[in-house]
Amino acid sequence: MKMKHIYIRSIFLFLGLFLSSSCSDYLDKESDTELTLDAVFQSKTKVENWLASCYSRIPDPIWGGTVRQTGWEILADDITPSERWRQYGWDVIPFILGDWSVGSQWAPGYWNGLPQRIRECNIFIQNVKPLPEDGLTQEEVKLMIAECHFLKAYYYTLLLDTYGPIPFNPDAITPVDYNLPDLQVGQTPYDEIVTWVDKELREAALVLPTSYTEGRKFGRATSIMCEAVRARMLLFAASPLVNGNPEYIGHNTKDGKPLFNPTYDANKWRIAADASKKLIMDAEAAGHKLYTELNTAGGIDPFMSCQNLHLVEANNGNKEVLFARPSGDYREYDRHSAPSGNGGAGGLGVTQSLVDAFFMDNGLPITDPSSGYVETGFSSEDGFWTGGTTKYNAIKNAGLVTLAGTYRMYCNREPRFYLAVNFDKAWYTEGDNAGKDNGRRLEFFNGGKDNNHTHDAPQNGYLLRKRTDPTRNPRSGYFAARQGILFRLGEVYLNYAEALNESDPGNADILIYLNKIRERAGVRTYTIGASDALNIHVDNDQESIRKIIRMERRVELCTEGIRYSDLRRWKLAETVLNGPFYGMNYNGTNANDFYKRTVYQNRVYKKSFYWFPVYLAEIEKNPNLVQAPFWDK
DSSP, X not given: OOGGGOEEOOEEEEOHHHHSSSOOOOEEEEXXXXXXXXXXXXXXXXXXXXXHHHHTTSOOTTTIIIIISSOHHHHTTSEEOOGGGGGGTOTHHHHHTTOOOTTOOOTTOHHHHHHHHHHHHHHHHHHOOOBGGGTBOHHHHHHHHXXXXXXXXXXXXXXXXXXXSEEOOTTOOOOTTOOHHHHOOOEEOHHHHHHHHHHHHHHHHHHSOSOOSSGGGTTSOOHHHHHHHHHHHHHHHHXXXXXSOGGGTTOBOTTSOBSSOOSOOTHHHHHHHHHHHHHHHHHHHTTOOOOOOBOTTSSBOHHHHHHHTTTSOGGGTOTTEEEEESOOOHHHHHHHHSOGGGTSOOOOEEOHHHXXXXXXXXXXXTTSTTSOOOOSSBOSSOEXXXXXXXXXXXXXXXXXXXOTTOBGGGTTBOHHHHHHEEETTOEEEEEOTTOOEEEEEOOOSTTSTTXXXXXXXXXXXXXXXXXXXXXXXXXXXXXXXXXXXXXXHHHHHHHHHHHHHHHSTTOTHHHHHHHHHHHHHTSOEEESSOOOSSEEEOOOSHHHHHHHHHHHHHHHTTTTTOHHXXXXXXXXXXXXXXXXXXXXXXXXXXXXXXXXXXEEEEEOOOGGGGSOOOOHHHHHHOTTOOOOTTTTO
């Protein structure tokens, strides 16, 4: 059957990065008429719309990816929503409480949705051709085809990260007159898919540019994006969950083929390290670097640098961004994390364990006896950042981060803490359309301005601050637009340090790249020498370095959609995500009652939860599928 005789319902997607110089949301819309493939691929506009549709399943990393739909950070131990929001369709809230089955609904629908986009990419690759009379050149077609190869590979990494082994036929296009048994295929082993994706991304990277000069093309695939997706995938593939995990021995296809390699391969860590190092070198050669702003003394301002790396657009000088969606649902993210006293939904918080994870201003963890951490009582004076002056705008007086009377748990912490956590009595500023600021202290006691004791209140005494825009004003409906960052250079530095520590312990690059992150954050760096005013001693053995790398990842990458994958690939999720979760006492009406570690939620994490299950309906339709590990026990 010739392809031109196959009728399809074309999915047209208007995407600002293709059709204008502005950045806009991805909007799916189906046409009202049916077109032949020949008709679609005879028009440059329709070709661009088809390609835009191929891009449309890139997840929103601001709201959909980390929070509302995909829920990667809610499934982890960083972001915690109001539990009663489950009545509004928050699918992942029951999951964290153990109410998760092979029939559970999950809004993103990767199992069916991503293969549809992969199929669209295949149709595009097979049918697109130059249209000189319409201004579509051979060179542009070559790039578009490479973009589709990138998208196919990227979508497979999302499927791998979610389900592990999956049915895999990357170049297939289902014909209209298909035979059902031909579609009833089982899963392909995990490592085989990784190998294919690796090759696909490396080949696409040879064709795609490192960047585009046209602003309207921001968000389209580049060689740097190919390398970023590849490096993160290879790090996961080297990790204990899928690299010789003895618990998966016997998890086979229906014909007895192992779906996970049962033998540990140390070389996978070297491959992951090499991939991250190559990405670093190529990205920096292309002009990428850690985002920094300077303070009034001319040094790095850690507050403004770590805040604005998530707010400043790539085309406005943020060279840390490697892969971004032109826009994300910043409005809902900012509204749900804003206090109810200022018109927000006021129930999107962070966990106590994340509060505890941040370092003190001397760079030491709160568990270190030398850190100076004090848990209880209240400060008698204002607290200033002692690492140099800052333009930090949480409190107008430069360098002032906490006011007298602040609970001492929150005093003298590192800059990233104040950028990630809104706590009781923290200073809160709110902008409006005129750019004016007003400020007050947050009131999280029961009955206070920001705790009406409903589901729209800080359920464990905290609200999320990281990646929120300080100029937002829910009362007036003002929310500043911004990009959604999926990959950034700071993560790659930490990926490289981790993979290198596993493959080549003692390599000097490990601390070099780990310290680049800490230097930007304004905390003392690590050294294998003696501690001093600028450095902290660390033993130069693999386990000690592994510990500090994981601590740094928790803090630097918190709430960005990475923590859940980290806990899974390290095989720590069933320990860390199982049991009581703590916060301050949401019911407390005074300081004595509020400021105490209180269990606000008991979570359940079973061994099966490391992978999303194959929906029961899919198992019933396809006898060749096997259920994800431990889900059928």
